[in-house]
Amino acid sequence: xxxxxGRIGRATFFVMAGVARLWKLGLVVGRFxxxxxxxxxxxxRESFFRQMVLMxxxxxxxxxxxxxxxxxxxxxxxxxxxxxFGAVMYTGSLVGVAMARELGPLIAxxxxxxxxGARMAAEIGTMMVQEEVxxxxxxxxxxxxxxxxxxxxxxxxxLPCLTVIADIMxxxxxxLIGITGLGINSYVYISKTVDALVLKDLYTGLVxxxxxxxLIALVSCHQGLSVSGGADAVGKATTQAVVISIVLIIxxxxxxxxxxxxxxxx
Amino acid sequence: xxxxxxxxxxxVKRFGDRTVLDGVNVVIPEGKITVIMGGSGCGKSTxxxxxxxxxxxxxxxxxVDGRDIAGLDEKGMNEVRKKFGMLFxxxxxxxxxxxxxxxxxxxxxxxxxxPEIIKIIVRVKLELVGLTGFEDxxxxxxxxxxxxxxxxxxxxxxxxxIVFYDEPGAGLDPITAxxxxxLILDLSKKLSITSVVVTHEMKSAFRIADQIIILQKGKxxxxxxxxxxKNSRNAYVQQFIQGEPEGAIPFKQxxxxxxxxLLDT
Numbered sequence: 001x002x003x004x005x006g007r008i009g010r011a012t013f014f015v016m017a018g019v020a021r022l023w024k025l026g027l028v029v030g031r032f033x034x035x036x037x038x039x040x041x042x043x044x045r046e047s048f049f050r051q052m053v054l055m056x057x058x059x060x061x062x063x064x065x066x067x068x069x070x071x072x073x074x075x076x077x078x079x080x081x082x083x084x085f086g087a088v089m090y091t092g093s094l095v096g097v098a099m100a101r102e103l104g105p106l107i108a109x110x111x112x113x114x115x116x117g118a119r120m121a122a123e124i125g126t127m128m129v130q131e132e133v134x135x136x137x138x139x140x141x142x143x144x145x146x147x148x149x150x151x152x153x154x155x156x157x158x159l160p161c162l163t164v165i166a167d168i169m170x171x172x173x174x175x176l177i178g179i180t181g182l183g184i185n186s187y188v189y190i191s192k193t194v195d196a197l198v199l200k201d202l203y204t205g206l207v208x209x210x211x212x213x214x215l216i217a218l219v220s221c222h223q224g225l226s227v228s229g230g231a232d233a234v235g236k237a238t239t240q241a242v243v244i245s246i247v248l249i250i251x252x253x254x255x256x257x258x259x260x261x262x263x264x265x266x
Numbered sequence: 267x268x269x270x271x272x273x274x275x276x277x278v279k280r281f282g283d284r285t286v287l288d289g290v291n292v293v294i295p296e297g298k299i300t301v302i303m304g305g306s307g308c309g310k311s312t313x314x315x316x317x318x319x320x321x322x323x324x325x326x327x328x329x330v331d332g333r334d335i336a337g338l339d340e341k342g343m344n345e346v347r348k349k350f351g352m353l354f355x356x357x358x359x360x361x362x363x364x365x366x367x368x369x370x371x372x373x374x375x376x377x378x379x380x381p382e383i384i385k386i387i388v389r390v391k392l393e394l395v396g397l398t399g400f401e402d403x404x405x406x407x408x409x410x411x412x413x414x415x416x417x418x419x420x421x422x423x424x425x426x427x428i429v430f431y432d433e434p435g436a437g438l439d440p441i442t443a444x445x446x447x448x449l450i451l452d453l454s455k456k457l458s459i460t461s462v463v464v465t466h467e468m469k470s471a472f473r474i475a476d477q478i479i480i481l482q483k484g485k486x487x488x489x490x491x492x493x494x495x496k497n498s499r500n501a502y503v504q505q506f507i508q509g510e511p512e513g514a515i516p517f518k519q520x521x522x523x524x525x526x527x528l529l530d531t
Contacts, residue, residue, distance in 0.1 A: 044375075135358035139371065146375075
């Protein structure tokens, strides 16, 4: 009993300490972000644009592919159940709403987490090992400003964009299945989708994806910056970055949904 | 002797209950080459990390160019850091940037110069280390010795007063290592830079040093110029110079101590 309590206590402390460190890094990044309105020079521009290309444009194909696949699966599953009620023609509404509210942001975030989060953690981790971060510090360049700030900003811009792509691709995937496999009339499918979607569905999805983007970037950079030692530590940080990001994304998604749909006035 | 630019007073550093630096007093004169030597684990890298503000001392003072950097906040520290350059053991070049971009980083960050001017300065700095025309190479495309020289060009990009070298000859062949030594001498003379070199290579130290500081177990053992160190009567210093495994520093333990060490849990 005593041991179990001790273990739970230690685990709680560990998690809280991690959250506190993340919060601290977030505050530093936030401070630099606010300062950049007054002194735009503090944003390392080249790195910012390079990261945007890397995160956004280079991820378009994979996010589209995964988004379309999820849309198709959703259409197939929904139609199978809706058939019992004779409501197959509502497949379009269901796919549209599900993609915009929930699956678009989630799928884009998870794909990016694996693609970009791991990359950030490994890159910064290796820079730690090879003393590159120390080199930045001795050049009087703040590593958080130089490495973390452009990554957080780039992802905060790019992930919502990728989410829109995932939304649209999911709806197209569902549409293709709907008109070919399920035999729904093309006009009916589209009009049902448009009828069901409201603006709130879209912007709540985008707000969520913005929160996810900041989470992924902060967690991954934090893991990278806490590397000390060698290749082993870099590997561990990379795994941790992806696992922690995905867990946090899902927990925060749950909270955000509860707040947006139940706590806030509609 | 020239005025001191760095003064360390009673510097103590503990990591947990392990004391790495135990009351170090060092004076480094301006415009000279000072070599800090000692065996592995004697605290010389830790001492260097204090000088560049990567470690905070447990107690003691570190005066660099008229300011005590122990306990200085980040803003103040950055002001001091702009006055010095640092050459890391593994060069620490940014792998995602070309050689030219690497040298340009401090210039872009700390000056308002236009890209054209920065390009010219980068070329001048690379010229100084004998790497004209290598601007567009990536760090992985050049050899270890060249990387060291690029890192040196980056370290002197802002015309610092002091340059710190962490094991400049480590991992290089003897010819390249002596070429780096020549560069250190050249830069020190031409640009009247104060150089602080941390190394354990005797040959290189005797070649370049105006002043040698030998550390042992976190304490300063001896200070002097190359001749004084060579003729030192200290048994440890002699053992270090000769590079012999047996001597004042025991390599093997006595049989009783060995037995005791095994049986003590």
